[in-house]
Amino acid sequence: MGRDFPLFRTTSPVPAAERAAILSEPGFGRHFTDHMATAVWTPADGWHEHRITPLEPFSLHPSAAVLHYAQEIFEGLKAYRHADGSVWLFRPEENARRFIRSAQRIALPELPEEDFLAGVEELIRADEQWVPASGGEESLYVRPFMFATEAFIGVRPAEQVMYSVIASPAGPYFPSGVSGVSLWVSSQYTRAAKGGTGTAKCGGNYAASLAAQIEAREHGCDQVMYLDETGGEGNLEESGTMNLCLVTSSGELVTPPLGTILEGVTRDTILALADDFGLTPVERSVSLDELRAGAADGSITEVFAAGTAAVVTPIVGFKGDDFDFLIGSGTPGKQTVALRNHVLDIQYGRAEDKHGWMRRVI
Incomplete structure (x- = not known):
């Protein structure tokens, strides 16, 4: 079983009319949903502080390892609205496994597959209204990522790491039809x-x-x-x-x-x-x-x-x-x-x- 990601819902969501306008022409990677998933890793405590919170900037020390040594990985997948209103992911287990392989190569801690899936799914549930309607090629693009947050200067694996998931409504890649x-x-x-x-x-x-x-x-x-x-x-x-x-x-x-x-x-x-x-x-x-x-x-x-x-x-x-x-x-x-x-x-x-x-x- 994966860890729970308890929801701390925003008190300032994007207004419904503004969200509707965005979903009518979302583009790609230009707009983001109301919430984000996060979890923290340290050697002493492993993965902890799993939660869904309002979308907000990270606060990093200028010496954070990711800024100097690029210790960072990410994934990309989509949530699809079906005609009956249900919402689905496509092969997310494969993204979770690749996330583990990427972490191994970049000397980051491995996030269990079930935690990866829980963070992604709970964020989608929190921001379901951002999943575009069925009928076209619109979807909700989901971006899980992990980066080294420890404040230090030195070439070694960081001992404080953040996992996060954000989401962005996405329009069709070829809005005017498939072209070469x-x-x-x-x-x-x-x-x-x-x-x-x-x-x-x-x-x-x-x-x-x-x-x-x-x-x-x-x-x-x-x-x-x-x-x-x-x-x-x-x-x-x-x-x-x-x-x-x-x-x-x-x-x-x-x-x-x-x-x-x-x-x-x-x-x-x-x-x-x-x-x-x-x-x-x-x-x-x-x-x-x-x-x-x-x-x-x-x-x-x-x-x-x-x-x-x-x-x-x-x-x-x-x-x-x-x-x-x-x-x-x-x-x-x-x-x-x-x-x-x-x-x-x-x-x-x-x-x-x-x-x-x-x-x-x-």
């Missing part, structure tokens, strides 16, 4: 290397990706495509925020293997669903040369990225220092769109959940 994106294949930056932090969902990885994202935009692309540490004509790894998948003319769904990339929940979902769409899931290395040749001769018919925010994002083109090419006709592929729609239908309760992935909260 282009990726810049960076020869200057790599995301991770063997033995590094690539498999952990930690803020430092994302901070290091910002320069590469700027480079991509300077070349007219939406996101960056990373190669492995060999650089140049190396193997594909992942985009700046999502895992990579390719569909071949022979009916394979290919994705780079784990090891230095993030173990995405949506990635795993797509692999599990591949057979239902007549595709054979394959985890193997794919070189940039193979991608370029496959796009040219038609053996690679579709490419997409997979992640929580956009579910499935069609990738229609790639650019690099000396190349610029399209995938197929340069429009979202049929299998890509079909997979995306099916995952969404499961999440919103419009399709049968054959795998038992959905977890009811309300």
Whole structure:
């Protein structure tokens, strides 16, 4: 059994009219619900002070370890309103387990899976009115995170840590309809290397990706495509925020293997669903040369990225220092769109959940 997160309800919630206006056009990550979940860890007491409180700023000493040594991890998942008014999470147990793995890599204390789930679910229950209505692609984005709060200067694991969960209503990733994106294949930056932090969902990885994202935009692309540490004509790894998948003319769904990339929940979902769409899931290395040749001769018919925010994002083109090419006709592929729609239908309760992935909260 997980720890209880007792609710200390705010006395100053966002007014109903203002909340309704926000939910009508929430965007992504711009507005936040009325409450937050927190718990504290110390070596002496373990995890304690579990609670749901009004959303408020943290108070940190200037020497707090997270500010100097980036000892921090996070997760991202969504709560979905079904047509009957109930609210569900999609595979939150996988987020909880990945949170533990990230904590191990960043030398943070492990938060029990049941505590992770309790904090997430109790916050959603406290702020149920912030979960958008069913009927579109709106959801409540939930952000659990953990960071070192101990005040000290010195390179060692912190002995005071905070766990927290906040939530933000989110609109559809593609408000004007699903469209394809282009990726810049960076020869200057790599995301991770063997033995590094690539498999952990930690803020430092994302901070290091910002320069590469700027480079991509300077070349007219939406996101960056990373190669492995060999650089140049190396193997594909992942985009700046999502895992990579390719569909071949022979009916394979290919994705780079784990090891230095993030173990995405949506990635795993797509692999599990591949057979239902007549595709054979394959985890193997794919070189940039193979991608370029496959796009040219038609053996690679579709490419997409997979992640929580956009579910499935069609990738229609790639650019690099000396190349610029399209995938197929340069429009979202049929299998890509079909997979995306099916995952969404499961999440919103419009399709049968054959795998038992959905977890009811309300």
